[in-house]
Amino acid sequence: MNKVFLSVLGFIALAFSLASGCNEETKTVEDTKQGFEAATSSFQPDTLPADATTATVDFRDKNTYISGDYFCIVSIVDNRSINWCRLWVKVEVLDSMGNVLTVKGDSSFILRAFSDAVPPNGATSLFCAIPLADISGKPADCRIQGAGMVFTSPGPILIAPETSGVRVQIPDPDDSLKIKELAFNLKTTVDNPLPMMAARPHLVLLLYGRDNKLYFAQVLDMFLKPSSIQMQVEGPLQGGEKREVRYPILYEYLPQQLKDNLIGRIDVQVFEGQDGN
Numbered sequence: 001m002n003k004v005f006l007s008v009l010g011f012i013a014l015a016f017s018l019a020s021g022c023n024e025e026t027k028t029v030e031d032t033k034q035g036f037e038a039a040t041s042s043f044q045p046d047t048l049p050a051d052a053t054t055a056t057v058d059f060r061d062k063n064t065y066i067s068g069d070y071f072c073i074v075s076i077v078d079n080r081s082i083n084w085c086r087l088w089v090k091v092e093v094l095d096s097m098g099n100v101l102t103v104k105g106d107s108s109f110i111l112r113a114f115s116d117a118v119p120p121n122g123a124t125s126l127f128c129a130i131p132l133a134d135i136s137g138k139p140a141d142c143r144i145q146g147a148g149m150v151f152t153s154p155g156p157i158l159i160a161p162e163t164s165g166v167r168v169q170i171p172d173p174d175d176s177l178k179i180k181e182l183a184f185n186l187k188t189t190v191d192n193p194l195p196m197m198a199a200r201p202h203l204v205l206l207l208y209g210r211d212n213k214l215y216f217a218q219v220l221d222m223f224l225k226p227s228s229i230q231m232q233v234e235g236p237l238q239g240g241e242k243r244e245v246r247y248p249i250l251y252e253y254l255p256q257q258l259k260d261n262l263i264g265r266i267d268v269q270v271f272e273g274q275d276g277n
Contacts, residue, residue, distance in 0.1 A: 035253025036216065040070050040129040045109035048088050052148030055087055056080040060123075061206075061214040064142050067255040070129040071139040074217050076206070077125060079118040085149040087113040087124060096140040104134050110147050114204050114219050115271040117152040125204055125269060127217040156196040158237070158270035160203075162189040165266060168248075184249045184263045190222070190270050195239035199223075200273035203245065207254070210264040215257050220247065221273065 062075040077087055092108045093101045100107050115124035132139070168183040186205070192198050200223040207216040220229060222237075222245070230246040237243060249266075251259050 055146030055149040057146040074127045088147040090147040092143040094141045102136040116274040125217045156198040160268035192237045198237040198272040204269035206267040209261040
């Protein structure tokens with residue numbers, strides 16, 4: 001994963017293009033139910049499979065925060081085992097004194113990381129937004145640890161070696177001396193370097209604020225191809241194929257912290273969906 005190199009467009013020129021383009025992007029994002037709003041409506045703890053074994057994992061860039069009526073948890077998860085696997089983590093929500101709070105009456109819950117198959121020493125990620133009404137106190141942090149893993153078959157190792165983006169800005173309607181950022185248009189290259197076809201590639205977008213903290217992680221299924229995704233070609237990713245992907249990220253559909261601080265950079269993870277996921 002590479003850091004995003006940012007290009008800022010002149011807001012005067014963009015004001016004309018946004019009059020039609022941004023409205024279309026808004027419709028497509030709504031149609032595909034992507035973004036923070038979709039995440040807040042889908043919080044559901046998982047069940048650890050009966051055949052799960054001990055997970056050896058590390059966590060990076062973990063962050064917790066409150067956005068609106070939700071307590072949000074996001075992190076990168078590193079697979080430290082020598083096996084291809086699917087990973088689950090155990091989460092405990094803590095208050096400012098380090099006391100464990102209950103979520104829907106339980107002192108902990110299980111959450112599955114995004115990727116369907118993580119290679120040895122590979123990485124995946126997780127994000128959840130828990131309704132504050134479901135938590136027994138005021139949350140301030142969390143404790144996460146590996147809960148278990150299930151072995152999976154080896155598959156293609158997909159990477160995104162080139163990632164960049166353009167900020168979409170217009171004059172602030174409330175202050176003519178300021179500009180307002182409406183979106184971040186992401187461009188990335190998905191690379192399948194091994195001679196193995198990836199039948200159903202997925203993107204995971206990791207959104208960092210200008211304070212360099214990770215705030216949001218979102219999965220996009222390239223096979224279903226949300227109408228807002230633009231690709232050179234569609235269908236499975238053949239062995240040795242590289243594919244350019246563009247995707248508009250609208251601030252309207254992001255957590256409040258990113259609306260306030262703006263996107264600083266975006267990293268991209270790629271994995272192949274398995275078992276119909």
